[in-house]
Amino acid sequence: MRAVADREGVRDTGMEAVELDRRLAATWSTPPGLWGALSTVDHKIIGRRYIVTAFVFLALGGVLALLMRLQLAQPEARFVGPDRYNQIFTMHGSNMMFLFAVPVMQAMAIYLVPLMVGTRNIAFPRLNAFSYWMYLAGGLLLWIAFAVDTGPDVGWFAYVPLSGPQYAAGKRADIWAQMITFTEVSALAIAVEIVVTVFKQRAPGMSLDRIPLFVWSMLVTSFLVILAMPAIMIASTSLILDRLVGTHFFNPAEGGDVLLWQHLFWFFGHPEVYIIFLPAVGMVSSIVATFTQRPVFGYLAMVMALIATGVLAFGLWVHHMFVAGLPRLGESFFTASSMAIAVPAGLQIFCWLATIWAGRPIFKTPFLFVIGFIVVFVIGGLTGVMVASVPFDTQVHDTYFVVAHFHYVLVGGAVFPLLGAVYYWFPKLTGRMMSETLGRWSFGLIFSGFNLTFFPMHILGLQGMPRRIYTYQPEMPWSGLNMFISLSGIVLAAGFLLFFIDAIRSARSGPVAPANPWGASTLEWATSSPPPSYNFARLPVIERLEPLSDRSDPLGIVEGLYTDRRELLITGVVEARAQARESSVGSSIWPLLAALATSAMLIWSIFTPWAVVWGSIPIAVALIGWFWPKGDPEDET
Amino acid sequence: MIDSRNPNWAFVAAAFLLIGVGAWLGWFRQARELRVDPPVAADLDQFRLMPNAISGTPPESYFAQGKLYETDAYNLSQGKRLYAWFGCSTCHGDGRGGVGPSFLDGWWLYGPEVVSIVASIRDGRPHGMPAFHDRMTIEQIWQLAGYVQTIGSYTPKTAAPSRNDDKQTRPAENRGPAKILFDEGPVGVHPDQGPSP
Secondary structure, three states: HHHHHHHHHOOOOOOOOOHHHHHHHHOOOOOHHHHHHOOOHHHHHHHHHHHHHHHHHHHHHHHHHHHHHHHHOOOOOOOOOOHHHHHHHHHHHHHHHHHHHHHHHHHHHHHHHHOOOOOOOOOOOHHHHHHHHHHHHHHHHHHHHHHOOOOOOOOOEEEEOOOOOOOOOOOHHHHHHHHHHHHHHHHHHHHHHHHHHHOOOOOOOOOOOHHHHHHHHHHHHHHHHHHHHHHHHHHHHHHHHHHHHOOOOOOOHHOOOOOHHHHHHHHHHHHHHHHHHHHHHHHHHHHHHHHHOOOOOOHHHHHHHHHHHHHHHOOOOHHHHHHHHHHHHHHHHHHHHHHHHHHHHHHHHHHHHHHHHHOOOOHHHHHHHHHHHHHHHHHHHHHHHHHHHHHHHHHHHOOOHHHHHHHHHHHHHHHHHHHHHHHHHHHHOOOOOOOOOHHHHHHHHHHHHHEEEEEEEEHHHHOOEEOOOOOOOOOOOOHHHHHHHHHHHHHHHHHHHHHHHHHHHHHHHHOOOOOOOOOOOHHHHHOOOOOOOEEEEEEEEOOOEEEEOOOOOOOOEOOOOOOOEEEEEOOOOOOOOOOEEEOOOOOOOOOHHHHHHHHHHHHHHOOOOOHHHOOOOHHHHHHHHEEEEEEEOOOOO | OOOOOHHHHHHHHHHHHHHHHHHHHHHHOOOOOOOOOOOHHHHHHOEEEEOOOOOEEHHHHHHHHOOOHHHHHHHHHHHHHHHHHOOHHHHHHOOOOOOOOOOOOOOOOOOOOOOHHHHHHHHHHHEEOOOOOOOOHHHHHHHHHHHHHHHHHOOOOOOOOOOOOOOOOOHHHHHHHHHHHHHOOOOOOOOOOOOOO
């Protein structure tokens, strides 16, 4: 009891604002220098790091796309040989799906979700740091392997038997499979953090019906990750076992099953599409609400549509396997369920249109990207309904029609909202504004470049041009359109280049942003741009869905927290009533060491199964160091 | 997000450095060649054997390429495919022999050097081994010879092929070294060079 009485002076009750900031900064800030950077657990630093890394991978994947377009621009071109071309299209797909699209969406959540729910750090901050290092190691593994001419060459889906022990010589397919393990470990870690942060760390009063739509979308996405990713980890681990130690999971001669791979892969692979799309939906809702100056129409319908999409996402995977020779009844069922998912997606589109209709839209760059999203995504959705029908899919399967379809859905459905989100949240990420002029140019180039590049691919597909071919003969009627597509690709690349130039320039010398430059109404705009290490000097109390919408009614605040330890508030799942004060862990180097030990084991295990035995010893040491009780006040609750 | 004082820049620079070093290393690495240059292929025929047709010297170009038919995963797996396509298993089984000698009994009738194996396949040997020089290209013969050497290799090869999608009759080549699988057969250790080579 004496200890408690001694610490009365360090509670924030009635403390002067300057003194409070000084004390909180001393407790929460990351020490400067390399050691601080390697051991930080601040969700904002890790989130920024994640986003920058993911955009670096986007740029690298874009370069690969340009190389493919260079090769395909004319028939019988000799820029890239068949072996290198196989590596390039595999790298492009794997990189964009596993190293860019999913991580960048989760990275935005790492940065924004704790701010939007009004807490001081993400749940399990050290796991968060570990997740980033695992992600980085997986990305480096894939790209260094590609640089030394051992890049995977089996397609981003790595179907057996092509990727199996008999037909994929060398370590190329193993590199792919182990990269999957790295990225899925990191994605699962973030998903668990997001779920716990959203369920237990919301600001008091933020009941379920007051959660911002972006947070809802990240919550549903995280559940999708938790349910979908284990399937692909089992599949890729089985593949490595088949290849290295001669198990027979995918060997029909010994009772294995080749189709098992496709089922496991697409049971993950189709929800993956929604893991990428749902965060984008949340971003669109945030941007639409701010730039139409009114709440999104149909909050309940939007949340229900998110959840319905999440549930339906697990009932569609067989539509990727329509030509694999499955029973007709199954194909009909999956046609119906594939078409059914257009219902929640359409519902959301109509809710946004209603919001724009009823609001007073301001056409700034983030909103332009949302408009682009609606146009492109609806086209992609329509071709999606087309390929959901078995007879049509049988005709266009493995042609450029499918390439066009999924680029419309993924780029339209995720990259457009993401670029809008970067323009929208850039002041919160960096404290500076991006250029409106360059933003409009970049939007114009990307939107027109994208449509000119990918729309003709529908026609090429209907003319019969197959996917994944490194060249084609001059007699084929495809050369004109291919040259046109390659030239349009340059326009698209120029748009992205402009975006990167704008982002780098603005981060260094853009105009300084106020706390809430757009007049938005969600909680992340209540703190400064960029936020201090402790996010909020005093944790807010929430009384309505849009806490910043009414200027005359300031935010309520929580008092009585200690300032000499990293303290945050645990609240109930439904009503978000305050339940407990909880300490949040401080900086630690152990997540980095644990990630290094895990990486060494995973990469070593491509070469010998004994790596799992000997490699687990350093991991155990790192985990013991990680969880060693410190006897610090942070261990009290 | 991007600040010159920020250590994040150091990470990005370090990552690019790693990839750059990888690319530099990759430049020196043997590329996977799906079609060998005709002069190089012609040179593969120019190895020299000892007068008794056991052991010898491979062509210089073979060393310049880093002995790729013995160490390169792609060529070894092509060799494994050729082993099936050209019916090697009708006499040699899955490597443990049958009508022909075993590759797993720890005994090479003409020595374990790859040139001896190439010569055996190209020119044939007494007691029933046919010559394949008019059925396979010399490049294919080298690929097959590298694979046959891998079956009975004394030391493990990282690049050794894995199992086929077939019935399993013995552990795959990459579970080696084959020494642990050596099966001397009913005659025991060969006291001489077997049935007079």
